[in-house]
Amino acid sequence: MSKNLLGNNFITQIGILVHDIEKTSQVYADFFGVDKPEAIITDTVDKAQTEYRGESTVARAKLAFFNMGSLQLELIEPDEHPSTWREYLDEHGEGVHHIAFEIEGMKEKVQLLEGAQMPLVQKGEYEGGRYAYIDSVKDLKVMLELLEND
Template sequence: MSNNGLLGNNFVTQIGILVHDIEAVSRRYADFFGIEQPNIIVTGPMEIAQTENRGEPTPARAKLAFFNMGSLQLELIEPDEHPSAWREYLDEHGEGPHHIAFVIEGMKEKVSLLEGKGMQLLMKGEYTGGRFAYVDTFNELKVMIELLENDK
């Protein structure tokens, strides 16, 4: 196995946190860190995002706020009511940490590799300039992993 493990990259790029009220929580983070409150964006509609949850297309969308903290990005996520890895986790566990993300190359290959080790793809979709996938790594790693692949 390479020095960079299964993903070819062991650099944590992001921590994702689920919230019920992104406006309030992002204001609190901004105050806590003494920085400006970031703009809140909304993920793309199904036609653009091609979002799938547990293998089924879903219209799920979420409000997102990003705090760039040096080499690590903090992502706040407020999901809508539609089926998603976000909504499921928020309903079951409440607010709090949801995933750690890694930038990878070769999304299909990486997902297949992880699935071959019993780590199931939960949700995937597209964003401007790339794609994401959430993989159920709870049994092994006690947290969900998000894979991010950016177009060259």
């Protein structure tokens, strides 16, 4: 495997799956002594163009973000529709789902990782960019999220 497939070693985010985002957000806010962030809901499939395992999905999630200096904690409460979030929460329970990296060249990075036996699981769009979840659990023991901002 070539050195540094992502182009950087800077982890920008840790994503944590939860059953109750309001309750867990408050616990984190109290723990860190900060205001509880407003939970947002991911865009609908027509805007987000969400694909899970190669198929379009209407899956959505509530998200809450804690900006902790150079690292962001993302809490994720998925809905019931098929997604990497729902699958992972159902199989493993609450806890860390992914570590995220900001990258450039999404298509190229996904191809490189797939060539390293780390397949694309889910992808979508958000205002100002796109994301891709890569199944790196076998090798890295955690899912990777690639974030490409415009």
